[in-house]
Amino acid sequence: MNSRPAELPPVMNPAPPQTQTLRKLFLTIYLRGRSSRGLKLKTAPKSVWQKLAIALLVYTVVGFFFSIGFLSGHQPLFALAISAHSMTFVFLGMFVSTSAGEVLFNKDEADILMHRPISTRDLLWSKIRVMIQISLWLAGALNLGGLLVAFYKGNILFPLVHIFSTVLEALFCTGSVVLTYQLCLRWFGRERLDSFMTMTQMLVAIALVMAGQVLPRLMFQLNEKGWLELTPSHWWFSLLPPVWFAGLDDAVAANGNAGAWLLAALSVVATATVVWLAFGKLADNYLAGLQSVAETVTRPKTRSNSQRRWTEIIATIPPIKWFSPVSRAGFILTTAYLFRDRDVKLRVFPGIAPMLIMPLIFLFRDTRQMEGFGAAFSSGFLATIPLLVLDLLQYSQQWQASDIFRVAPMAGPGQLSQGARRAVLFILAFPAFILIGFIVWVAQHTVSHLLLFLPGLILIPIVSLVPAAMRRGVPLSLPNEEIKSAGRSMKIMIVMFGAMALSGIASWTFNAGVFWWFMLAEVVLALPAYLGLSAWVSRQRWKPLE
């Protein structure tokens, strides 16, 4: 038998270390996406870099927006640090928690890499380093505004300390998410890894969104001059991780009092512990997780069977059973993915969390000056749920399976899009209206404010037709990589501003006593819009594949 060194050509340049090769691989995959749709080598990375550049620009603008409030000379640097670290924590947490499952446990990757001579620890570290690297790009963009504000206020030390504390925060965020996976593996075993990972990721993402929306409102208030100020301290503030990292900034660059040093110490100890547990002590659990991904045997899953029965039962309930067969198939497909597919669940549910949280915040801030604004705002905001969800539902790891839609004897995607739209309305949007409506009724002890849900309810059939009308309503038909689009977020933000404007008008007409005239006007405008969009959608034909 021939030995390996004898057959190979002589060594010219030494091969790079394995970890460097892996890091390069995972960074390339992040930038280009896991799958490409026949892109040429020269164009694919460029387009992704452009998307990344736009995302970083958006993050920078958001960071500046949050930092402007701290230009006042009266506010302590600690307030700016808390704001910057809270924002960073939420954005990084969301990024890591939504991408970690795909990055850490990918089935295709198991088939490519698991039989190669790579140690589990090297594989894990390479992935983590890339995640941290990208987190730091995002954190850098987010914190640029805060750093400039601190520099403007004359504190030169703050930017340096803040950069260090942000790196620690990125390590803490990434480590916490990885640790959650390791603990899920250790406590619940690899058999139940997938369902627990999904649930954990969803809860973490939803909690982060809630924390990002609610906490700043609890921690800051406008003073009489209109500047943001930190509300008087509560003991529980010190339990929040962003406060620890802000304590580090404050201890080194500002006050340096005992409390700040305590928080600073907490940030360092917590990060070190999380990193040690996630990447050291429990790293071997990662191998068990990878092996679970590589297994091909189908295990009996009672829960999955019950879900299947549930979706079948739904399809027999009127009016769903009266839909056309294609529309019903679209409905069942969408429902099944909304409840069974980890990838879809992780995008959709954290995505709509702000839609449910924001109305609640405004409900409880309802003012006497504009009675019912909270209810009207909720209604407008909830009406955008189908738009967001249908947009997210286009993307799937199994997008190539959507070729079957074109093979089937359907002239166009209209009926299929209608099925997906109806699933989102029946499964998510209408229940959300009922839930928030119930909360309005209980919290505000009045039924009259429920009338303010009408503008949103009238709007929802039209808004939900928009994706299909724009040829973006076919579920699970695009690769996940195409989701990284700043333009998408912009469109959704424009619609949200539109919904807020509608809420304002509805609330004003309600208080001015001309609400029913407004309703009449909305119906008169909405009816032809709905009929026109429906006809447009049903007339659509498949676009030729590229």
Place this chain on the structure above:
Amino acid sequence: MISLNQLTKRFGQQIAVNALTLEIPAGQIVGFLGPNGAGKSTTLKMLTGMIEPTEGSATICGFDLKTQPVEVKRNVGFVPESGAVFESLSGLEYLEMIAALYGIPQDAARIRIRQFLTFFDLSFDTLTDKLLGAYSKGMRRKVVITAALLHNPKVVFFDEPLDGLDANAAVGFKALIQTLAREGKTIVYSSHILDVVERVCDRVIIIDKGKLLLDGKPDELVATHNSGTLEHLFTQLTGGQELERRAEDFAKTFRS
């Protein structure tokens, strides 16, 4: 070269591979057969270190699968059934990445890659101008086969390697594995294309429900069981005797 001793894999109550004991010497081409769900892929994944056995042991090239997994992996090549690749890399980027994981310098890897291109009758440009996501199934399979052989492994596991290859490439591939075996490499070849297995393999192992059913030379097995062909022997052993009648019954349901 490959030694399995009571190798077992359980998934909860389900036994995927049941106490498999085998010895495969160097230079042999072994056809590894079984119906769907028989435990073939699970066995191959255990032997390539992708999943851990529940019980039993195995050694490859003298290295223990449980205690020396990285050494085992250094000596094996694997073409998985899925044919998965990183679709957002070009063919060259992918192969150079794989070579680097085995410590092969870039220049040496390029020379080796060119040798494979010559074998598959492809130009170097085909590896550089497109990302793997845009490759045809056959082209992708050629890249996966190249990636499995780049580091010159002593043992190669093929899981449905001909899937997607055109007739010429398939003929070339069969000649390649026969030559590799003559050079002393051990080939384990899992496939459902039984006539190819019958022609190419020195030895056939048939498993079903994780258990070893039969092990021997293809012509001897066919003669002993008086089956005529390996395909008939396979269907006899794995309960496929009624298939033709069932196919006829099913086809009748399409009559309008």
